[in-house]
Amino acid sequence: MTAPHGTPSRRGRTNGEDPSVDEDFGAEEALALVRDDARREPRTRTQTRSGARQDARRDTPPDGPSHDEARRAEPPARDEPAGRDEAPRPTARRDQPSRERAREQYPHDPYDQAPHGQAPYDQATHGQAQQAPPARESARTAARPEVFDFDAVEEPPGTPTAAAPGPARPPKPTPSSPPTPHPATPWHQARRIAERAVAGGRAPERVALAEAGGLVLAAPLAALTDLPPFDTSAMDGWAVAGPGPWQLRAGGALAGHAEPKGLEDGEAVAIATGARVPYGSTAVLRSEHGQVDARQRLHAVRESGQGQDIRPRGQECRSGDQLLPLGTVVTPAVLGLAAAAGYDGLLVVPRPRVEVLVLGDELLTSGLPREGLIRDALGPMLPSWLRSLGAEVTAVHRLGDDAEALRTALAESTAEVLVTTGGTAAGPLDHVHPTLRRLGARLLVDGVEVRPGHPMLLARLPDGRHLVGLPGNPLAAVSGLLTLAEPLLRVLSGRIAARPGAVALREEVPGHPRDTRLVPAVLREGEAVPLHFSGPAMLRGIAGADVMVVVPPGGGRAGEELLTLDLPWSAFGDGECFT
Ligand SMILES: Nc1nc2c(c(=O)[nH]1)N[C@H]1C(S)=C(S)[C@@H](COP(=O)(O)OP(=O)(O)OC[C@H]3O[C@@H](n4cnc5c(N)ncnc54)[C@H](O)[C@@H]3O)O[C@H]1N2
Numbered sequence: 001m002t003a004p005h006g007t008p009s010r011r012g013r014t015n016g017e018d019p020s021v022d023e024d025f026g027a028e029e030a031l032a033l034v035r036d037d038a039r040r041e042p043r044t045r046t047q048t049r050s051g052a053r054q055d056a057r058r059d060t061p062p063d064g065p066s067h068d069e070a071r072r073a074e075p076p077a078r079d080e081p082a083g084r085d086e087a088p089r090p091t092a093r094r095d096q097p098s099r100e101r102a103r104e105q106y107p108h109d110p111y112d113q114a115p116h117g118q119a120p121y122d123q124a125t126h127g128q129a130q131q132a133p134p135a136r137e138s139a140r141t142a143a144r145p146e147v148f149d150f151d152a153v154e155e156p157p158g159t160p161t162a163a164a165p166g167p168a169r170p171p172k173p174t175p176s177s178p179p180t181p182h183p184a185t186p187w188h189q190a191r192r193i194a195e196r197a198v199a200g201g202r203a204p205e206r207v208a209l210a211e212a213g214g215l216v217l218a219a220p221l222a223a224l225t226d227l228p229p230f231d232t233s234a235m236d237g238w239a240v241a242g243p244g245p246w247q248l249r250a251g252g253a254l255a256g257h258a259e260p261k262g263l264e265d266g267e268a269v270a271i272a273t274g275a276r277v278p279y280g281s282t283a284v285l286r287s288e289h290g291q292v293d294a295r296q297r298l299h300a301v302r303e304s305g306q307g308q309d310i311r312p313r314g315q316e317c318r319s320g321d322q323l324l325p326l327g328t329v330v331t332p333a334v335l336g337l338a339a340a341a342g343y344d345g346l347l348v349v350p351r352p353r354v355e356v357l358v359l360g361d362e363l364l365t366s367g368l369p370r371e372g373l374i375r376d377a378l379g380p381m382l383p384s385w386l387r388s389l390g391a392e393v394t395a396v397h398r399l400g401d402d403a404e405a406l407r408t409a410l411a412e413s414t415a416e417v418l419v420t421t422g423g424t425a426a427g428p429l430d431h432v433h434p435t436l437r438r439l440g441a442r443l444l445v446d447g448v449e450v451r452p453g454h455p456m457l458l459a460r461l462p463d464g465r466h467l468v469g470l471p472g473n474p475l476a477a478v479s480g481l482l483t484l485a486e487p488l489l490r491v492l493s494g495r496i497a498a499r500p501g502a503v504a505l506r507e508e509v510p511g512h513p514r515d516t517r518l519v520p521a522v523l524r525e526g527e528a529v530p531l532h533f534s535g536p537a538m539l540r541g542i543a544g545a546d547v548m549v550v551v552p553p554g555g556g557r558a559g560e561e562l563l564t565l566d567l568p569w570s571a572f573g574d575g576e577c578f579t
């Protein structure tokens with residue numbers, strides 16, 4: 001499922017206690033890991049491409065800075081947005097036939113995310129065609145009603161934010177002073193904070209195989225038997241002893257039967273695939289490679305070598321061999337292997353219990369949108385997504401915009417993790433921050449430098465439970481899932497971080513001047529083609545996506561390798577995984 005994660009070999013871990021996770025892990029480090037891994041392990045869907053692409057990246061035009069340098073540079077003054085949350089307007093794009101072709105299939109331009117023909121995307125309006133803001137949006141322009149305890153924002157020591165000079169607690173805004181700037185956390189750092197917020201999962205439990213799918217091994221899987229447990233025939237035919245021709249013995253050996261009587265040299269007996277081979281057998285002759293004459297003598301029409309088509313006992317493993325490490329997700333194949341190796345049940349990390357609280361008076365649970373009401377997209381989306389991240393979703397409650405209902409739900413829930421949707425911003429009905437403050441929660445992440453989804457948050461309640469606050473815009477909520485919920489739940493569910501993915505962009509993707517962008521894309525011939533309809537309020541792009549591409553501040557060039565985040569269905573994405 002989701003990345004970027006460290007490789008198990010370098011960052012292998014099952015809980016937040018492994019010191020190796022303390023290393024900084026930015027985009028460049030993650031990409032370097034991918035390149036390393038690609039050299040070691042040729043079979044990866046996100047196999048990075050030739051060095052030529054990297055060389056091209058290093059190319060510096062004679063009259064200007066390299067792309068990377070340009071990316072690090074501040075955007076030119078004329079592009080500076082009026083507010084910190086706005087991106088510059090796009091510059092005109094050159095006509096490129098190949099781009100046009102790609103666009104026909106997978107039209108994309110984040111600055112043009114409305115259907116073709118509509119007004120261009122403007123980050124300030126969050127992907128919508130420009131229009132007068134609705135009444136509730138204008139209410140958001142009001143100053144932030146609550147001031148947070150910025151001391152309570154936990155940052156690892158040495159991070160740029162923590163190291164930044166300035167007062168620990170900003171002054172309270174007064175009617176004459178502008179709203180306090182929001183201390184958003186850089187995207188990579190937010191993921192690390194979420195990963196380290198918890199030390200590990202619940203105490204391991206033994207569950208029946210039928211219940212273990214999707215859980216994580218809490219102990220290495222060691223073989224309880226040799227596999228195969230006895231010498232078996234790999235083919236239908238005859239077990240033979242010594243060189244032929246052989247005298248065929250009456251009867252035969254079938255799978256599931258006790259060991260047949262041993263063979264003497266020059267003897268053969270009919271045998272089925274999977275049957276125990278009789279003691280004394282030197283090979284199995286396939287049925288299509290032998291003929292029996294009238295005197296019941298078996299003749300080989302093709303020679304079979306010593307031991308041919310016999311699977312010797314212990315060929316796959318010996319009793320006690322470690323088959324899989326602790327931290328492995330119990331996939332269907334793991335269930336099969338465990339059963340073959342003698343297990344009736346497995347010691348696993350129980351799923352962390354997660355409760356979803358959907359906020360918003362405007363949400364309908366059925367029927368068509370009407371009278372300003374819209375369908376709740378997140379209530380139906382989150383349970384299976386969270387489950388794919390290792391959680392057990394115990395309940396989905398729809399609370400409307402009711403601060404008291406939210407406070408009660410947070411105070412009374414017994415889930416280890418609460419996930420709220422909506423209400424993270426600073427509008428009059430956005431109750432998440434004030435309620436957290438009332439409950440004495442500690443904000444570990446309060447806003448992230450990522451688009452969409454920058455108002456996302458991670459908080460710790462006084463009793464140690466965690467709350468992931470997802471923004472209400474549906475794609476922004478997905479961004480929050482991938483940024484904060486995935487690392488938190490990965491550690492709580494005992495999973496090992498997967499190898500980070502990287503893929504080359506088929507076409508340029510504009511970036512935000514300072515924030516990371518998460519852009520839905522499809523994978524085609526090893527390249528990522530960014531998708532259209534990927535505004536913060538839209539799910540149309542992500543619903544057809546294979547991965548989320550992590551676009552660094554400043555954007556990505558055609559051919560540039562960028563990190564990717566897997567989606568729950570990514571394994572089925574481009575058909576290259578099942579070879
Ligand atoms: N003055 C400002 N206003 C806003 C800012 C900002 O920085 N300054 N940020 C914008 C961004 S970015 C986002 S994202 C949203 C986040 O807002 P909330 O988390 O408070 O979410 P809501 O206001 O409740 O909802 C936003 C949007 O999403 C729709 N929504 C909510 N829940 C659902 C759901 N379950 N299914 C489908 N759609 C949902 C809701 O109707 C709104 O349209 O704030 C911006 N404002």
Ligand code: MOO
Nearest residue numbers: 452453454476536
């Ligand atoms: O742009 Mo907001 O970040 O819609 O998520």
